[in-house]
Amino acid sequence: MLTALSIRDVVLIEALDLEFHDGLGVLTGETGAGKSILLDALGLALGARGDTALVRHGTAQAVVTASFDTPHRDGPIAALLNENGLDIDSGEPLIIRRIVKADGGSRAFINDQPASAGLLRELGTHLVEIHGQHDDRGLLAPSGHRALLDAFGRIDSGPAARAHRTWRAAESELATARAELHIQERDREWLEHAVAELTAFAPETGEEEILATRRAGMQRGEKIADDLRAIADLLEGSDGGLARLRQAARILERVGEDHEALGEALAAIDRAITEGAEAQDKVDEAAVALAFDPARLEEDETRLFDLRALARKHRVQPDDLAALTEELAARLDRIESGGAGIAALERALAEAAKTYDTEADVLTARRIEAAARLDAAVKGELAPLKLDAARFRTAIAPLAAESWGAAGKDRVEFEISTNPGAPFAALTKIASGGELSRFILALKVALAEEGGAATMIFDEIDRGVGGAVASAIGERLARLAGGTQLLVVTHSPQVAARGGHHLLIAKSHDGIVTRTGVIVLDDAARREEIARMLSGARITDEARAQADRLLETA
Numbered sequence: 001m002l003t004a005l006s007i008r009d010v011v012l013i014e015a016l017d018l019e020f021h022d023g024l025g026v027l028t029g030e031t032g033a034g035k036s037i038l039l040d041a042l043g044l045a046l047g048a049r050g051d052t053a054l055v056r057h058g059t060a061q062a063v064v065t066a067s068f069d070t071p072h073r074d075g076p077i078a079a080l081l082n083e084n085g086l087d088i089d090s091g092e093p094l095i096i097r098r099i100v101k102a103d104g105g106s107r108a109f110i111n112d113q114p115a116s117a118g119l120l121r122e123l124g125t126h127l128v129e130i131h132g133q134h135d136d137r138g139l140l141a142p143s144g145h146r147a148l149l150d151a152f153g154r155i156d157s158g159p160a161a162r163a164h165r166t167w168r169a170a171e172s173e174l175a176t177a178r179a180e181l182h183i184q185e186r187d188r189e190w191l192e193h194a195v196a197e198l199t200a201f202a203p204e205t206g207e208e209e210i211l212a213t214r215r216a217g218m219q220r221g222e223k224i225a226d227d228l229r230a231i232a233d234l235l236e237g238s239d240g241g242l243a244r245l246r247q248a249a250r251i252l253e254r255v256g257e258d259h260e261a262l263g264e265a266l267a268a269i270d271r272a273i274t275e276g277a278e279a280q281d282k283v284d285e286a287a288v289a290l291a292f293d294p295a296r297l298e299e300d301e302t303r304l305f306d307l308r309a310l311a312r313k314h315r316v317q318p319d320d321l322a323a324l325t326e327e328l329a330a331r332l333d334r335i336e337s338g339g340a341g342i343a344a345l346e347r348a349l350a351e352a353a354k355t356y357d358t359e360a361d362v363l364t365a366r367r368i369e370a371a372a373r374l375d376a377a378v379k380g381e382l383a384p385l386k387l388d389a390a391r392f393r394t395a396i397a398p399l400a401a402e403s404w405g406a407a408g409k410d411r412v413e414f415e416i417s418t419n420p421g422a423p424f425a426a427l428t429k430i431a432s433g434g435e436l437s438r439f440i441l442a443l444k445v446a447l448a449e450e451g452g453a454a455t456m457i458f459d460e461i462d463r464g465v466g467g468a469v470a471s472a473i474g475e476r477l478a479r480l481a482g483g484t485q486l487l488v489v490t491h492s493p494q495v496a497a498r499g500g501h502h503l504l505i506a507k508s509h510d511g512i513v514t515r516t517g518v519i520v521l522d523d524a525a526r527r528e529e530i531a532r533m534l535s536g537a538r539i540t541d542e543a544r545a546q547a548d549r550l551l552e553t554a
Contacts, residue, residue: 004067009056012516024481029505034516047120050106146412153370160359161406167352203321211304363408381442384472437461462492470494493533497550
């Protein structure tokens with residue numbers, strides 16, 4: 001609910017601080033007094049375009065602050081605040097401040113935290129409803145009629161929305177699978193050849209290192225084979241070193257006792273023979289290890305070169321060929337079974353579409369039933385508003401298939417016929433200003449139980465009517481204000497008399513500057529204002545008496 005509005009330097013308003021209450025509040029004043037300025041100022045706080053023309057002449061900026069006493073712990077307001085990173089305690093009032101500079105540009109704040117004008121507009125849809133002859137949103141916007149009908153009929157579109165998401169997801173999944181299958185089918189021949197080639201080759205992880213190591217060993221053995229044989233001849237040949245050492249040892253064994261040094265020489269030769277024999281064993285061991293079979297070397301080299309060539313062909317490392325074989329084989333299997341997969345997805349899509357059809361048809365049936373009740377409710381409001389000849393209907397028409405959505409298959413629009421036999425058409429196309437205002441009121445009264453924004457504003461909704469019609473409008477406005485806050489800008493004394501609180505908008509001039517101000521009227525001042533509205537500039541006793549009667553019956 002709007003609790004306060006503070007205005008600084010907006011057009012003719014220099015400084016103005018207003019408090020508002022629940023129930024029906026009326027704003028009156030002579031034509032041109034500046035009632036529209038108040039609405040423009042509130043519009044700024046609700047995200048309207050920051051027009052520099054609104055800045056009072058000679059000042060640097062205009063500032064509007066609107067305070068709302070609204071629970072925002074849960075619901076759409078809380079969601080908007082959280083989505084935009086605004087940390088506002090649920091116990092605080094919501095304070096929106098908008099600054100428009102005379103040289104262009106504007107700033108906005110929510111509880112002193114910077115915000116965008118776009119966020120103010122989003123919040124505004126949940127905080128305030130403004131209805132008037134030139135309102136192109138709210139009740140006059142066909143885009144919102146379906147939601148209004150659903151709210152009136154308490155129609156839950158959740159099952160249809162979920163079915164729609166499932167249907168669209170199934171469509172997307174099928175389209176993706178078909179696209180992938182098309183690409184895979186295009187590669188089938190290559191895949192078949194590649195899989196056959198890799199499977200026949202049967203690469204193994206780590207095979208390259210094994211082949212390369214074994215090939216390198218055989219190549220080294222081939223190079224030093226002659227050297228190994230020469231070493232063996234030098235050590236073990238008939239004239240080799242070990243044979244000569246053994247001969248020398250046999251001789252020393254015979255003469256070794258003749259001198260101590262000869263015994264030591266024998267011991268040294270024995271050690272040399274032992275070391276030489278060990279050296280010969282190692283040479284023999286290396287010869288066995290480095291022995292190579294030319295046929296095996298050629299076989300290993302061929303396998304190694306083919307392995308590396310295959311890896312280059314598929315642009316992978318040789319050790320990745322085994323995994324690639326499995327991957328390509330799996331792709332080929334998917335192509336082979338792709339038809340079955342597509343068929344399964346097609347069945348899932350058909351089932352999802354059928355479910356959506358069922359849920360959307362349920363929505364349509366419920367909307368038709370709710371539309372009949374809404375039409376009857378609006379009809380009951382038309383006669384007291386002197387719209388006896390008019391007819392109202394909620395038109396429900398099927399949307400084109402490409403426009404079906406989470407809210408179903410229906411297009412909903414409120415239509416009227418103002419004269420017997422006249423065709424139905426959109427509200428804004430055939431209703432005059434006064435008729436349109438009354439239709440809006442009748443609709444709002446019929447929809448009132450379904451709630452909406454906590455604050456509603458009717459801008460001169462009684463224009464062009466008077467007498468009994470104005471009285472009926474006042475009675476319905478008062479009824480509508482029973483559960484909410486309703487502000488009415490009015491020229492009708494019958495409507496003004498229904499108000500729970502009354503604000504007078506007046507213009508003053510000090511010879512230099514013209515200003516607009518607002519006065520909160522007490523009972524006596526309110527009687528005078530209603531009398532003025534009845535009689536004009538010169539207030540008569542008869543007008544005062546009539547004002548008393550209006551106030552008494554309100």
